[in-house]
Amino acid sequence: MIVVHHLENSRSQRILWLLEELALPYELRLYRRDPETMLAPAALRAVHPLGKSPVISDGERVVAESAVIIEYLLDHYGEGRLRPAPATPAYDDYRYWLHFAEGSVMPYLVMKLVFRKVETGPMPFFVRPIARRIAAEVGRQFIDPNVQQIVAYIDVWLQQHRWFAGEELSAADIQMSFVMEALASQEALCAPYPAVQAYVQAMRARPAYQRALQRGGPLDLQR
């Protein structure tokens, strides 16, 4: 039996969506974030030393890292679904977006979250003005322009492609889903990009996506 060690409100949502699209049976074990730090509980380290989510177990095998879990599940249970045939243009696009999510977007989104905490979180009063000024400048000069460039780039792609790898939904869409939800949670950022907005609506409309949210709990990426 596939067991998904699911951290609430996290990238693990991708794996639930994939399993629902594939209509595979799975057990969901829910882990709550620490309400103050938002970090995962120590119990996740009993599953994998890094204690991050998603992580799955399948018999004796433990698999971590979203894209690797996706490939593992498709290799073992996909039966050719949700992945274009290898060495085709659609497959090359599939693989690009599968890696783009964690390789090129998530680092900026995590940086944004961390620096926002520096701007708004508690700290000794004598360093506060300097720390906040630095955090704001890093956002303004480095993080925000990169995120804006990425959204514009995705929008151009989605004007020409229904899903990330072409006409058919693929697991690249599932890997990109957390990125798309994180971008969509910033309304002002996405307002000029109708293709991004239409894509997010199409993704959310899929019954399997909704079933995954029902099982795993809601995504609130503004927290």
Ligand SMILES: N[C@@H](CCC(=O)N[C@@H](CS)C(=O)NCC(=O)O)C(=O)O
């Ligand atoms: N690149 C990894 C990232 C895993 C990751 O950082 N997950 C976050 C959840 S979105 C996490 O477990 N955070 C809790 C913590 O760091 O304590 C993947 O895609 O699986």
